[in-house]
Amino acid sequence: MSGVGVERRPDLREELWGRTVVVKFGGNAMVDGALLEAFARDVLELRDAGLLPVVVHGGGPQISAMLDRLGLEVRFEAGMRVTTPETMDVVRMVLTGRIQRELVGVLNAHGPFAVGLSGEDARLLTAVRRPASVDGRLVDIGLVGDVVAVSPETVRAMLDEGLVPVVSPVARGADGQVYNVNADLAASALAVALGADRLVVLTDVDGLYADWPHGTEVIERLTAAELGTLLPGLASGMVPKMEGCLRAVRGGVGRAQVLDGRLPHAVLHGLFSADARGTTIVPDEPSGVPAHREARA
Numbered sequence: 001m002s003g004v005g006v007e008r009r010p011d012l013r014e015e016l017w018g019r020t021v022v023v024k025f026g027g028n029a030m031v032d033g034a035l036l037e038a039f040a041r042d043v044l045e046l047r048d049a050g051l052l053p054v055v056v057h058g059g060g061p062q063i064s065a066m067l068d069r070l071g072l073e074v075r076f077e078a079g080m081r082v083t084t085p086e087t088m089d090v091v092r093m094v095l096t097g098r099i100q101r102e103l104v105g106v107l108n109a110h111g112p113f114a115v116g117l118s119g120e121d122a123r124l125l126t127a128v129r130r131p132a133s134v135d136g137r138l139v140d141i142g143l144v145g146d147v148v149a150v151s152p153e154t155v156r157a158m159l160d161e162g163l164v165p166v167v168s169p170v171a172r173g174a175d176g177q178v179y180n181v182n183a184d185l186a187a188s189a190l191a192v193a194l195g196a197d198r199l200v201v202l203t204d205v206d207g208l209y210a211d212w213p214h215g216t217e218v219i220e221r222l223t224a225a226e227l228g229t230l231l232p233g234l235a236s237g238m239v240p241k242m243e244g245c246l247r248a249v250r251g252g253v254g255r256a257q258v259l260d261g262r263l264p265h266a267v268l269h270g271l272f273s274a275d276a277r278g279t280t281i282v283p284d285e286p287s288g289v290p291a292h293r294e295a296r297a
Contacts, residue, residue: 016271017050019197020159024187024244026058027204029261030099039202040106042267043164047113052159055114056167056190058183059099066094078132079236083142083180091180095168104166115158118168119147120178122154125171125186127179145171145179147186150193188244192251199248200270201241202261207279208234208242218277223284224249245281256281 023043029035046053060081064074067090075082083091100116107114119125127145131138158165169186171179184201191199207218212235222230227246234242245256259270259278270276 016197018052020052020054020191020194021046021198021200021271022054022056022187022191022194022196023200023202023267024056024058024183025103025202025261026060026183027202027261029202029266030057030059030103031061035261035264036103036106038264039261039267040103040110042265043107044110044113045268046271047162047164054155054159054165054167054190054194054196055103056169056183056187057095057099057103058169059095062099063091063094066090076236077139077141078134079239080130080132080141080144080182081180082140083144085143088143088178088180092170092178095170100166100168107164107166113162114164114166116166116168117154119171119181119186123151123172124154124167125150125169125181125189127171127173127181129173129177129179143177143179145173145181147171147181147189150189152190152193155190155194182240182244184240184244185247188248188251188253188256191248191253191256195252196248197254198271199245199253199256200267201245201256201258202266203241203258204260204262205238206260206277207258208238219279220277221280221282223282225284227281242281249281249283255283 025039029039043053043055067074067087072086096118104114104116117124125147126149128148130144130146132141133139155165167190169181169183171181173179188199209215210217210219224246227242231242231246241258245258248256257270257278257280259266270278
């Protein structure tokens with residue numbers, strides 16, 4: 001597939017040839033037909049360009065809508081959905097039974113390449129119950145898991161066959177319990193296990209703001225150390241995304257990018273354009289020179 005109108009730097013295209021790129025897909029692009037189609041074209045263009053794309057999808061708005069339809073409570077603590085056993089049943093149904101199927105279908109409209117996986121399949125993701133706190137107070141967020149082990153062999157085999165894995169962030173624990181895993185953190189763990197060159201996180205904002213909520217100036221670049229300093233003071237909705245980026249870069253991923261998924265072809269622009277917008281997280285610089293001296297929470 002080709003012809004997407006993105007001005008690209010050839011050196012970046014060549015630099016990423018044969019490299020694994022994990023993309024976390026979520027937000028408005030999942031419910032906007034035109035953005036969903038643009039995303040599918042981006043993913044398959046990455047494949048055609050010689051990259052190895054892996055998609056991890058979220059589904060927060062769709063889960064909330066289904067819970068509301070069923071009359072079940074929707075509640076968040078520390079930026080995470082409180083997941084009761086009843087909620088977990090809905091999470092599995094919506095993520096793996098509906099959203100994954102729709103995304104695989106859109107991708108496969110352009111060729112028989114996408115294959116759906118749950119984090120439960122082939123023990124791809126193993127999780128433990130995630131603790132959470134608000135203002136130093138421990139809170140119970142239920143069956144929310146944190147990934148502690150990844151078995152990436154199945155995903156690697158798919159990539160070797162030229163396929164595009166599409167992963168739902170549901171994981172089973174060693175205790176047999178099934179957990180709801182934040183998609184940003186699942187994508188991060190998978191990127192580390194695959195030795196990915198890039199982690200791309202699509203969201204519904206321009207990037208990480210330097211002085212939110214007082215301003216909308218976007219921090220274009222941060223080192224891991226700088227992000228680690230900022231993380232405790234970030235707004236709750238941005239915490240899992242930035243925590244995932246930080247874990248990825250500290251785990252060996254070349255860089256992590258938070259991009260505005262409301263923009264058509266955000267993935268191609270982010271990876272291949274010289275003037276890509278958003279926030280990029282890079283490993284700490286040995287020289288000790290900060291990437292952004294004035295970053296503020």
